[in-house]
Amino acid sequence: MKDHYKTLGVSHSATSTEIRKAYRTLAVKYHPDKNPDNSLAEAAFKEIQEAYSILSNPEKRTLYDDERWLLGMGTKTRYTEAVTPGWLLRVSKELNESLSKMDTYRMSQRALKEYILLILSDAHLGVLLQHDDKDTNAAIIYELLKAGKKLEVQYLREIDERLVTLAATNKKLQQTISEYMESRMRKARQERLQPYFIILITVLLCVLMYFYGRLH
Secondary structure, three states, rough: OOHHHHOOOOOOOOOHHHHHHHHHHHHHHOOOOOOOOOHHHHHHHHHHHHHHHHHHOOHHHHHHHHHHHHHHOOOOOOOOOOOOHHHHHHHHHHHHHHHHHHHHHHHHHHHHHHHHHOOOHHHHHHHHHHHHHOOOOOOOOHHHHHOOOOOOOOHOOHHHHHHHHHHHHHHHHHHHHHHHHHHHHHHHHHHHHHHHHHHHHHHHHHHHHHHHHHHH
């Protein structure tokens, strides 16, 4: 993954003014008009433009920062907004939006697990249970179950416990969480056993071919 902050020579916490200033300085230095017939300068200029197009756009920068963090390339930006059920739901939706736009095979499983647990921290669970907004709590649970599909099953147990806590007395939601975990565990067992089934079938085919050859 490209490090746009490194391309512009700014820190991860750089302000929009600092980013704009760095871009202008580098754009002047590597502009094709000042470097005719210089393929390296032309390539650098394109990289600078790409970095600026991402970092100068707040929405694109947020998604990019999320992807960097999930790939283990940076630290998660700390939010300064007041923690409310609505805000936690929005953060959960933004997580899935980020996951839908990135190559999850390159993603840090541990980072995603920690991010989900951050959303479900004791303090955040306290806020959600205190407000007791059942619709919002249910929506958060469904969003985090969706995000959890990107995780290997061994990372889900602690998340499962916190989701059950959030479901509180909602038996239907608790059943949904339980069925989700059972489904994931069953699938994980099947995936572990699949190589053995393939070996067994291969051996059986070899045996059948051997006896078929003997008979003919």
